[in-house]
Amino acid sequence: MTNPAEIPLLRVRALHKHFGTLHVLRGLDLEVPRGEVTVVLGGSGTGKSVLMRQIASLDTPDSGSITFDGQELVGLGERELLPFRRRMGMVFQGSALFDSLTVLENVAFPLRQHSDLGTSAIRERAMKLLVALEIDHAARKLPSEISGGMQKRTAIARALALDTELIIYDEPTSGLDPVVSRAVDDLIRKTSEDFNVTSLVVSHDIQSVLRIAQRVAYLHEGRVLFWGPPAAMLKSDAPQLRRYLEAAGV
Amino acid sequence: MVSFLAKLAQYLGLRRLGDKAGASRKSPLRDANPSDADANAQSTISRNAKITRFFAAYLLTFLEEIGILARLVGETVRWTFRRPFHVPQLLEAMRFIGVGSIFIVGLTGLFVGMVFSLQLVDGFRLFGAENMVGGVIGIALARELAPVFSALMVSARAGSAMATQLGSMRATAQIDALWTMAVQPVNFLVVPRVVAATLMVPLLTILFDLIGIFGAWLVGVKLLGLDPGIFVYRVRMLTDPTDVSQGLVKAACFGFALAVIACRQGYFARGGAQGVGEATNRAVVQSAVAILVLDYFISDLILKFMRSSG
Incomplete structure (x- = not known):
C-alpha cells in the first residue's frame, strides 16, 4: 500500500487548453511532490501562466485531470472548490494586494472571511505572519507605500494566512532587481521549510530556479519536456532545453 | 438567436472568402469577355454583404452584452440572498x-x-x-x-x-x-x-x-x-x-x-x-x-x- 506522504500533493494529467485556434497546453503532465519546491520553467508563451490558472481553478481546462491531495478538481463547482481553495494560496506576479487595505488588513483578509476568530485574534495571527516574514514594521502602510519586495512578502503572508498546503507563485521575481530577487528566492525556500508548505513556482529566471528548485519542470510548446532535479536538468541533452540554458548563460 | 446570428456572420464571412476564391477560378466565359456589368454586380454583392456583416456584428455585440448583463443580474440576485453576507x-x-x-x-x-x-x-x-x-x-x-x-x-x-x-x-x-x-x-x-x-x-x-x-x-x-x-x-x-x-x-x-x-x-x-x-x-x-x-x-x-x- 502506498504511503500517503509519497503521493504527490498535486498531479496534472493530459491537460489540454485552447484559446480559439491556439493550442496552449497540449496534453501536459506534471507532479508536485509534497513539501518540495517545484519550479515550472519555460520561455515566454509556453503556457506557464495558463497552467497556473488551471491549477488555481481560475480557468477550466478543455480536458485532462488535476488532482489535489488525490481529489479531482476539474469539473467541480464553485461551492465544491471552496475547501480546496482554502488549502492553496497564490502569489500573483504583481502581488495583487488590495490597494485600499493596509498591509496588516491584507494579511487579515482571508482570516476575516473564513475563520471564526475574533478581531483581536485575527490581528494577532496576521501580525505573527508579518513578523515571520519580517514586514511587521510596514503593517499600517498601504501597498502603494511599500516596495515591490515588501509587496511580495505581504502577498506571501496573505497566502499563508489560512491552512495553506500549497503556494503557487506566478513569476515571483519578475520586475525585481537582483538583490530583491535573491531575497524573494530565499523567502520562498524559507517559507517552504518553516511553514511546511509545498511550493509551485512559475519562472523564466534560470538563476532563481537554480537557487530554489528541488524539482524543475521545463515546459516547451505546452508539454513538460523535462522533469527532475536541477542538477539533472543541467546535464540534460534535450536540444530545446540545451538551447534555453545556453541562451540563459548556463 | 445568438448562434443563428453567429452562423450568419460566419456564413457571410465565408461567402466573402468564397467570392475571392470564385474570382480566382477560371471561367472560360469571363476570361473571354470580362464585362463592366459583371464587375459592378460583384461589387454590389460584396458591398451588401459588408453592410449586412456590419449590422450582424453590431446585433451580435448587443445580444452578447444583454446576455452578460442578464447573467450578472442573475448571479447578483442569487448571491444577494445567500451567505456569506x-x-x-x-x-x-x-x-x-x-x-x-x-x-x-x-x-x-x-x-x-x-x-x-x-x-x-x-x-x-x-x-x-x-x-x-x-x-x-x-x-x-x-x-x-x-x-x-x-x-x-x-x-x-x-x-x-x-x-x-x-x-x-x-x-x-x-x-x-x-x-x-x-x-x-x-x-x-x-x-x-x-x-x-x-x-x-x-x-x-x-x-x-x-x-x-x-x-x-x-x-x-x-x-x-x-x-x-x-x-x-x-x-x-x-x-x-x-x-x-x-x-x-x-x-x-x-x-x-x-x-x-x-x-x-x-x-x-x-x-x-x-x-x-x-x-x-x-x-x-x-x-x-x-x-x-x-x-x-x-x-x-x-x-x-x-x-x-x-
Whole structure:
C-alpha cells in the first residue's frame, strides 16, 4: 500500500487548453511532490501562466485531470472548490494586494472571511505572519507605500494566512532587481521549510530556479519536456532545453 | 438567436472568402469577355454583404452584452440572498453611494427647482396661472425630475467610480486573488454595490424632492413674488403620495440598473489602463441611456397600473 506522504500533493494529467485556434497546453503532465519546491520553467508563451490558472481553478481546462491531495478538481463547482481553495494560496506576479487595505488588513483578509476568530485574534495571527516574514514594521502602510519586495512578502503572508498546503507563485521575481530577487528566492525556500508548505513556482529566471528548485519542470510548446532535479536538468541533452540554458548563460 | 446570428456572420464571412476564391477560378466565359456589368454586380454583392456583416456584428455585440448583463443580474440576485453576507462592504457602499452623493444631489436639486420655477412662473403668467406653479413643480419633481436627475448624478459620481474600482481590480488581478482566497467576487464586490445603489438612490430622490421644492419656493416666492401660502397649498394639494411613491419605485430601478451596468463594465474590463478608462466611459454612457429608456417604460407601466386600479 502506498504511503500517503509519497503521493504527490498535486498531479496534472493530459491537460489540454485552447484559446480559439491556439493550442496552449497540449496534453501536459506534471507532479508536485509534497513539501518540495517545484519550479515550472519555460520561455515566454509556453503556457506557464495558463497552467497556473488551471491549477488555481481560475480557468477550466478543455480536458485532462488535476488532482489535489488525490481529489479531482476539474469539473467541480464553485461551492465544491471552496475547501480546496482554502488549502492553496497564490502569489500573483504583481502581488495583487488590495490597494485600499493596509498591509496588516491584507494579511487579515482571508482570516476575516473564513475563520471564526475574533478581531483581536485575527490581528494577532496576521501580525505573527508579518513578523515571520519580517514586514511587521510596514503593517499600517498601504501597498502603494511599500516596495515591490515588501509587496511580495505581504502577498506571501496573505497566502499563508489560512491552512495553506500549497503556494503557487506566478513569476515571483519578475520586475525585481537582483538583490530583491535573491531575497524573494530565499523567502520562498524559507517559507517552504518553516511553514511546511509545498511550493509551485512559475519562472523564466534560470538563476532563481537554480537557487530554489528541488524539482524543475521545463515546459516547451505546452508539454513538460523535462522533469527532475536541477542538477539533472543541467546535464540534460534535450536540444530545446540545451538551447534555453545556453541562451540563459548556463 | 445568438448562434443563428453567429452562423450568419460566419456564413457571410465565408461567402466573402468564397467570392475571392470564385474570382480566382477560371471561367472560360469571363476570361473571354470580362464585362463592366459583371464587375459592378460583384461589387454590389460584396458591398451588401459588408453592410449586412456590419449590422450582424453590431446585433451580435448587443445580444452578447444583454446576455452578460442578464447573467450578472442573475448571479447578483442569487448571491444577494445567500451567505456569506458582506455587511461591512454593504455599509461602505451605502456610505460611498448615498452619503457621498448628498452634496451633488442636493445642489442639483436646488438649481433644478430654481430654474424650473423661473421658467414656469414666466410661462404660466401668460395665462394668469402662476398660482399653479408650486403644484406643477411638486408633481414634476416627484414623478420625473428627482428620480431621473438623482440617478444621473449618482451614475456620474458613483457609477463611474464603481466601474473604475472594479476595472482596476480586474487589471491588477485582485479579482483573481479573491477567487484564490475562496471569496466569491460577485458576492463580495457586486452585490453590496447593487444593493446599496438600489436603497440609496430612492433616499437621494427624497432629498432631491425636498431641496428642489425649496429651490422653487426660493425663486417663485422670494424672487418672483408668488404668494407663499398659495405656493405651499398647491404643492400639498396637487402632489399626491402616489406621485412620490412612483418616483421612489423608479429611483430604486434606476439605482439597480446603474449599479449593475457600472459593475458589469468594471468587472469584465479588459486591456489595462486604457481598458479601464473605456469601461468607465461605457458605464456612464450606458447608465444614462438606460435610466432615460427605463424611465419611459416604468412610467408607462405605472400609469397603466394606476388607471386599471382606478
